[in-house]
Amino acid sequence: MKHIKKIVLIIPFFILSxxxxxxxxxxxxxxxxxxxxxxxxxxxxxxxxxxxxxxLALRIFNGDEGPEHIVDPRxxxxxxxxxxxxxxxxxxxxxxxxxxxKRYWKKEDFPKYKFILExxxxxxxxxxxxxxxxxxxxxxVIIMSEPMYYMDxxxxxxxxxxxxxxxxxxxxxxxxxxxxxxxxxxxxxxxxVYN
Numbered sequence: 294m295k296h297i298k299k300i301v302l303i304i305p306f307f308i309l310s311x312x313x314x315x316x317x318x319x320x321x322x323x324x325x326x327x328x329x330x331x332x333x334x335x336x337x338x339x340x341x342x343x344x345x346x347x348x349l350a351l352r353i354f355n356g357d358e359g360p361e362h363i364v365d366p367r368x369x370x371x372x373x374x375x376x377x378x379x380x381x382x383x384x385x386x387x388x389x390x391x392x393x394x395k396r397y398w399k400k401e402d403f404p405k406y407k408f409i410l411e412x413x414x415x416x417x418x419x420x421x422x423x424x425x426x427x428x429x430x431x432x433x434v435i436i437m438s439e440p441m442y443y444m445d446x447x448x449x450x451x452x453x454x455x456x457x458x459x460x461x462x463x464x465x466x467x468x469x470x471x472x473x474x475x476x477x478x479x480x481x482x483x484x485x486v487y488n
Contacts (some may be wrong), residue, residue, distance in 0.1 A: 319440055320402050322449050322469045325476040330455075332406055337431045340408035341416055344396040345438040347389040350452035353466045353484045360386045372482050376468060381444040389441045396439055408435070416456075423458065432458050443468075448479065 332338055352358050354373065362379055371377065400410065409431065416422045416434050438452035448470045456462035464484035469476050 319449075322471075322476040323437065323440060323451060324403060324405065326453070326467050326469065326478060327403065327406065329478065332435075335430070336433070337429075338406070338408055339411050339416070339426070339431055339434045340398055340403070340406075341414065341434060341436045342397045342399075342410040342412050343414050344398060345414075345436050345452045345454070347392055347438050347441055347452075349464075350438050350441065350450060350466045351386060351390055353452070353464070353482055354450065354468075355382065355386075356485065360390070372485075373468075374480055376444075376448070376480060378444065385441060385443050398437070426458070433462070434458075449476075 348358075354377070355362055356372065360383060362377065362382060397412075398408075398410065400408065411422065411434075413419065413422075434454075434456045436452070436454040436456065440449045440451040442448070443450055448468055450466055450468045452465075453467050454462060454464045456464075466482045466484075467478060468480045468482070470479050471477075
């Protein structure tokens with residue numbers, strides 16, 4: 294009976310530790326991308342702890358909102374460089390577009406960076422936020438979404454925004470894949486609405 298109790302207690306810890314390791318491993322590509330963004334200098338950055346909705350990344354990658362891919366006949370340029378494949382797009386859209394679970398970044402997700410975490414969305418537009426950081430050495434807010442798998446997990450993509458206090462900045466989708474056991478950036482697609 295003692296052995297059964299021990300097993301019953303050990304199994305949940307084992308499952309949680311495996312889930313936790315897999316969870317943190319999924320942020321490895323984001324950390325690799327952040328390494329390319331020169332964020333380790335003297336400037337401090339605020340990270341919006343509320344993860345951005347996957348819908349924003351999906352809209353940028355698709356070039357429009359919704360599950361249908363609409364090509365503007367006046368501007369038929371494929372900004373994804375052929376990465377957009379309708380079959381895989383629809384699978385990814387089905388999996389991620391309707392996810393309404395609220396998720397938050399933690400400092401442990403990005404161990405190399407000294408981000409200041411701030412809760413809420415649309416931070417740079419809030420008066421209390423602006424007053425709090427007005428005369429600080431911080432002028433950028435970083436906003437990111439949860440990574441999404443694409444094309445049978447060949448690629449991973451996520452939203453990345455770096456917004457200045459004056460509300461200018463960049464809003465984009467980062468697409469990465471693993472080659473020779475290393476994550477590499479394949480393509481960065483800028484937001485056609487804001488960039």
